[in-house]
Amino acid sequence: MTTATLSALIFDVDGTLADTESAHRAAFNTAFREAGLDWNWDEALYTRLLEVSGGKERIRHYWSEVNGEMRSIDAGALADTVQRIHDLKTACYEGLVNEGAVQLRPGVLALIESASQQGLRLAIATTTSPVNIAALLRKALGADWKYAFQVVEDASTAPLKKPHPQVYLQTLSRMRLAPEAGLAFEDSGNGLRAARGAGLATLVTPNAYTAHHDFSGALRVLPDLAGIGVGELRAWHAEAGR
Numbered sequence: 001m002t003t004a005t006l007s008a009l010i011f012d013v014d015g016t017l018a019d020t021e022s023a024h025r026a027a028f029n030t031a032f033r034e035a036g037l038d039w040n041w042d043e044a045l046y047t048r049l050l051e052v053s054g055g056k057e058r059i060r061h062y063w064s065e066v067n068g069e070m071r072s073i074d075a076g077a078l079a080d081t082v083q084r085i086h087d088l089k090t091a092c093y094e095g096l097v098n099e100g101a102v103q104l105r106p107g108v109l110a111l112i113e114s115a116s117q118q119g120l121r122l123a124i125a126t127t128t129s130p131v132n133i134a135a136l137l138r139k140a141l142g143a144d145w146k147y148a149f150q151v152v153e154d155a156s157t158a159p160l161k162k163p164h165p166q167v168y169l170q171t172l173s174r175m176r177l178a179p180e181a182g183l184a185f186e187d188s189g190n191g192l193r194a195a196r197g198a199g200l201a202t203l204v205t206p207n208a209y210t211a212h213h214d215f216s217g218a219l220r221v222l223p224d225l226a227g228i229g230v231g232e233l234r235a236w237h238a239e240a241g242r
């Protein structure tokens, strides 16, 4: 069993860096109203729909739930409608984040800062849209947030959504990183399976929307990253026989 030295941390965004899904849910519901739809995703429904990664995929999935597979509607027209609703939602979500609706989860900022100072490479591997990442991290880390991350892979670069491992495989490839030398941070079952599918040991910090998910295969499941330092990460990573 090879023991690779931990050299990179790869973070999921929604639910991991910040508890964003309540703001996403509010933005979806505002977009539905603006689009003239009588849809409303309450917490219980949204918790179920979060099993579908990707906002557009989630809208499309719900559309087929409420309308059945409408053979009559043109696939292109449906795609255009989904895109229009998602654009409305993304604009609303960005506004909510800019108004301060979302904060980084406990321990995230301290870990990013200490990991950078200790020479670990950082990356982002998310299903969300680039606009959402920029809004969240500009607010939390400042205008130069991108310099903290060697690679950012998101919905615009990795169209196959979690649990497909594409976003993590592309992150590893762009970093020229062997999975044995990395550690992934996730909040959901889909995210864990995507990271594990790319061969990454994965720490899970669940939240209210994902606490019931199956986290089999996680290196550890933690309430959050408060007080978690690089030393702990190195010890757990070594334990994983990496």
Ligand code: XBP
Pocket: 012, 013, 014, 015, 021, 024, 052, 053, 054, 055, 056, 125, 126, 127, 128, 129, 132, 155, 162, 188, 191
């Ligand atoms: C979580 C998701 C995203 C968000 C909504 O992404 O599945 O779809 O729920 O964002 P992550 P979009 O991989 O960061 O946990 O509407 O931009 O998809």
Ligand code: MG
Pocket: 012, 013, 014, 015, 016, 186, 187, 188, 191
């Ligand atoms: Mg997530």
